[in-house]
Amino acid sequence: MNITLLFGTETGNSEMLCEDIESEFEGDHDFTISSLADVDPAAMETNTFHVVVCSSYGDGELPASAQPFADKVEKTKPDLTGLRFAIFGLGDSDYETFGEGSHQLADLLVAAGATQIGPRIVHDVQSGDLAEDVAYPWFTERVAEAEAAMEDA
Amino acid sequence: MTRKIAIVGAGPSGCYLAQSLLKLCKGDEPQIDMIDRLPVPYGLVRYGVAADHQGTKAVTRQFARLFERQGVGFVGNLSIGAEGDLTLDALREAYDVVVLAAGLSRDRKLGLEGEDLDGVIGAGTLTRCWNDHPDHADDTVTHGKRVVIVGQGNVAMDVLRILAKGAGEFEGSDLSDTHIDRIAAAGIEAIDIVGRSPAHLAKFDPVMVKEIGKIAGLKFEIADLGLSEGQDDPRLEAVTGLESSDDPRCTVTFRFGWTPTRFVGEGHVTAAHFARADGTETLDIPCDAVISAVGFRADDTLERDALVAAASDIDTGRLAPGLYAAGWFRRGPRGTIPENRTDSQAVAEAIAADLADMPEVDKPGSAALFARFDHLTDYAGWQRIDAHEQASAGEGRVRRKLADRAEMLKLALKAMETTP
Ligand SMILES: Cc1cc2nc3c(=O)[nH]c(=O)nc-3n(C[C@H](O)[C@H](O)[C@H](O)COP(=O)(O)OP(=O)(O)OC[C@H]3O[C@@H](n4cnc5c(N)ncnc54)[C@H](O)[C@@H]3O)c2cc1C
Ligand SMILES: Cc1cc2nc3c(=O)[nH]c(=O)nc-3n(C[C@H](O)[C@H](O)[C@H](O)COP(=O)(O)O)c2cc1C
Numbered sequence: 001m002n003i004t005l006l007f008g009t010e011t012g013n014s015e016m017l018c019e020d021i022e023s024e025f026e027g028d029h030d031f032t033i034s035s036l037a038d039v040d041p042a043a044m045e046t047n048t049f050h051v052v053v054c055s056s057y058g059d060g061e062l063p064a065s066a067q068p069f070a071d072k073v074e075k076t077k078p079d080l081t082g083l084r085f086a087i088f089g090l091g092d093s094d095y096e097t098f099g100e101g102s103h104q105l106a107d108l109l110v111a112a113g114a115t116q117i118g119p120r121i122v123h124d125v126q127s128g129d130l131a132e133d134v135a136y137p138w139f140t141e142r143v144a145e146a147e148a149a150m151e152d153a
Numbered sequence: 154m155t156r157k158i159a160i161v162g163a164g165p166s167g168c169y170l171a172q173s174l175l176k177l178c179k180g181d182e183p184q185i186d187m188i189d190r191l192p193v194p195y196g197l198v199r200y201g202v203a204a205d206h207q208g209t210k211a212v213t214r215q216f217a218r219l220f221e222r223q224g225v226g227f228v229g230n231l232s233i234g235a236e237g238d239l240t241l242d243a244l245r246e247a248y249d250v251v252v253l254a255a256g257l258s259r260d261r262k263l264g265l266e267g268e269d270l271d272g273v274i275g276a277g278t279l280t281r282c283w284n285d286h287p288d289h290a291d292d293t294v295t296h297g298k299r300v301v302i303v304g305q306g307n308v309a310m311d312v313l314r315i316l317a318k319g320a321g322e323f324e325g326s327d328l329s330d331t332h333i334d335r336i337a338a339a340g341i342e343a344i345d346i347v348g349r350s351p352a353h354l355a356k357f358d359p360v361m362v363k364e365i366g367k368i369a370g371l372k373f374e375i376a377d378l379g380l381s382e383g384q385d386d387p388r389l390e391a392v393t394g395l396e397s398s399d400d401p402r403c404t405v406t407f408r409f410g411w412t413p414t415r416f417v418g419e420g421h422v423t424a425a426h427f428a429r430a431d432g433t434e435t436l437d438i439p440c441d442a443v444i445s446a447v448g449f450r451a452d453d454t455l456e457r458d459a460l461v462a463a464a465s466d467i468d469t470g471r472l473a474p475g476l477y478a479a480g481w482f483r484r485g486p487r488g489t490i491p492e493n494r495t496d497s498q499a500v501a502e503a504i505a506a507d508l509a510d511m512p513e514v515d516k517p518g519s520a521a522l523f524a525r526f527d528h529l530t531d532y533a534g535w536q537r538i539d540a541h542e543q544a545s546a547g548e549g550r551v552r553r554k555l556a557d558r559a560e561m562l563k564l565a566l567k568a569m570e571t572t573p
Contacts, residue, residue: 010491011212012169059360064491092208095360125208126325 001049001147003029008036008054008066008105013090013131017053020132021139029143036069041112046082049117049146051139054105055090060097062104073108081113084149086142088135089122098122117149118142156183156508157518159248161233161455163189164196166480166493167254168216171225173501178508183249185225186519190232191287192530192558192565193538194220196256198490200284201277203311204328205318207551212490220532226519229530229565234454238526241455245475247521249511250504253472254479254497255455257486261448263303267416268445272297276308276446283315283332285556293332296339297441301425303413304446305348307489310361312444313346317368317405327552345438347408347427351380352389355409359391365405366394372401377409411436416443449486457482470500475511477504534565 005018015035022031036054044050055063062070072078087109089102099122106120121138123131158174160167171185193199195213202209219225232238233255245251260275262268274294281289300316302309315328320337348355352375365371373395381389392407411427414435418424425443427436451457460472461483470477479500480493488496523529538561542552555561 010494012172012215012494013212016215016218058358059363094206094208125211130214 001029001143001150002045002047003031003143004045004048004050005031005033006036006039006050006052007033008052008063008069008101010055010057010063010065014053014055014063017088017090017131017135021051021135024132024136025139025143035065037065039069041069041073041080042076042078044080044083046084049143049150050083050085051142052085052087052102052105052109053090053135054087054102056092056095056097056099056101060095060100060104062101066101066105070105070108073112077112079113080109083109083114084117084146085109085114086117086139086146087120088138089120090125090131091122092125094126098124115149117146154513154515156250156511157248157516158183158185158250158252158504159244159518160185160187160252160254161244162196162254162256162480162482163187163194163227163229164254164256164480165198165212165216165490166256166482166497167196167252168194168219169494169497170252170254170479170501171219171223172216173498174504175219175223175225177501177505182224183508184518186228186248187219187225188228188231188233188244188522190230190237192229192561193535194227194229194532200281200286201308203280203315204283205315205323205326206311207325207327209490227530227532227535228519228522229534230562231522231526231529232454235456236454239522247517249514249516250475250477250508252470252477252479252500252504253455253457253460253482255451255457256481257449257451257457259450259452260445261450261486263413263445263447265413265415267418267422270416270418270422271420272418272422272441273416273443273445276302276304276312276444277449279444280308280311283328285329285554287556287558287561290556293335294442294444296336296341298340298342299438299440300341300344300442300444301438301440302344302346302444302446303425304356305346305350305407306356306446307358307361309346309348309446310357310365312446313344313405314361314365314368316341316344317365317371317403319369319402322368324549325551327546327550327554329550329553329556330547341403343404343406345406345408345440347411347413347425347438349412349430350409351384352378352392352407352409353381353384353386355388357388359387362388362391362395366396370398370400370402372397372404374404374406376406377411380410408436413445449481451482455482466503469503471503471507528562528566530562530565534567537564537567
């Protein structure tokens with residue numbers, strides 16, 4: 001399957017997780033990795049499965065590299081019908097707004113017509129788990145669901 | 154030929170720089186060594202970021218990859234510069250490229266009368282002490298009952314939060330009992346946090362103030378709100394939203410629009426004096442301690458100011474051929490960890506571009522350093538310190554840091570010792 005990994009990050013954890021996912025599943029899929037900052041929402045292809053990894057900053061806000069993307073979606077209101085995505089959050093449960101960044105982004109994509117595949121989960125930096133250990137099984141499940149959904153379509 | 158690159162300073166800028174260089178030079182990776190004067194890496198992530206912000210410190214998991222999987226070397230316990238173990242020129246002899254990512258390790262002085270009184274201390278020094286930096290183990294102040302904090306940036310908020318928390322509020326942190334007990338013993342009753350700007354222009358991030366609002370047993374007083382009349386700003390909202398406890402043990406007063414003028418006392422500080430910028434009003438706060446959180450500057454070891462003044466292109470980090478600067482050392486004491494990432498990526502691009510035109514000379518790299526010195530430590534040495542610190546963590550703490558350099562070195566040099 002064609003998979004585009006998109007990251008929204010400030011300190012680089014989300015980008016590293018995308019790279020980890022790529023190396024872990026390299027043999028099985030064709031991957032492209034981009035920063036959300038470089039993505040034109042209107043040009044997102046419906047024949048690739050988009051997997052977004054995004055952290056939270058400030059008081060539950062989007063990380064800096066995801067902000068221009070969100071602004072573009074809000075301003076240009078692209079029709080994302082047919083686009084399938086899954087989203088994985090990075091966060092810190094010390095903040096009351098745990099995982100709000102990825103939550104906001106998911107809502108935004110769904111409001112623009114995209115279809116979310118499976119649940120969003122958020123890695124908690126306080127948990128002691130490595131993000132990749134949480135993300136790999138999640139990723140495998142989402143890919144299976146996306147494959148099924150794309151076959152049905 | 155494999156290029157040899159030395160990065161002086163294993164803080165976030167140095168780590169991001171190494172990460173970015175390896176990405177840009179994929180297929181033709183240079184040998185990168187990160188050199189630090191301490192036997193432990195990560196700079197202010199370990200020694201600046203507050204003990205109760207472990208989430209922020211977790212960025213070191215990312216940096217550990219460099220050493221554990223990406224072939225970057227760590228050369229610890231080696232200080233570079235005129236007063237250090239090795240001069241910068243000698244280091245440049247051994248490497249194709251040297252990058253100075255040594256941060257800014259001194260507190261900026263206010264240049265005011267009374268600044269050298271006992272009881273007046275810089276926030277960088279104090280937070281290094283709280284973080285168990287081996288050079289600052291005893292650099293603290295007797296807090297007394299009344300503390301004044303000068304400055305209202307995020308570092309000032311860190312200081313306020315640690316001083317204002319109760320002894321039981323450090324669960325999950327790595328603040329040692331020595332520091333907690335010392336602060337608790339003072340029984341601080343009043344903390345005034347005083348800044349030059351009006352509330353709506355203050356330097357703190359609102360979320361830092363909201364976090365202070367969660368501490369139990371505090372009464373908040375917010376003065377000088379008149380300066381922000383008619384303004385609508387998240388910072389203003391954050392301070393006005395602070396809710397006082399019914400049964401306070403300590404009063405925290407935010408004061409805005411005051412410039413410090415002098416500190417008064419005989420031997421030990423007894424009051425901090427402030428004035429309005431236009432001189433119309435003055436304010437004297439009796440106190441037992443003053444903590445100034447007004448920025449940072451370089452120590453003189455690497456002659457930073459001269460190097461930066463003579464730089465060929467400081468915006469891209471180019472100081473001289475083969476010599477670069479990154480992070481706080483390059484751009485001054487501004488910006489959080491994410492800003493160093495962007496900064497280091499730009500400097501890495503400059504280096505990668507210049508490498509193409511650099512003459513091919515066979516430089517010895519770290520072999521020259523290990524041949525010359527027998528006190529150097531490596532990444533495995535840090536891993537032993539790290540494991541020891543985590544294993545000896547007290548109840549409710551994530552680690553117990555070694556604050557004594559000799560103890561750190563004993564662990565770090567262990568495997569390197571040769572039996573007679
Ligand atoms: C008290 C405090 C709290 C902070 N809290 C946060 C926070 O919560 N979140 C956030 O994002 N940012 C925070 N910051 C900012 C952040 O720490 C800095 O942006 C960042 O550390 C700067 O990185 P650097 O690599 O340039 O310098 P540093 O982190 O200072 O690293 C410099 C390294 O160089 C080494 N070194 C210095 N001189 C020499 C020499 N002559 N030879 C060899 N090695 C040398 C030092 O030992 C050190 O390891 C805080 C800063 C301070 C001071
Ligand atoms: C200043 C600051 C504010 C943060 N705010 C939040 C937040 O509101 N909610 C949350 O879940 N995580 C928050 N975090 C935690 C980050 O999202 C978490 O550390 C994440 O791993 C960072 O990933 P990144 O490197 O990809 O940006 C915050 C971290 C910092 C340093």
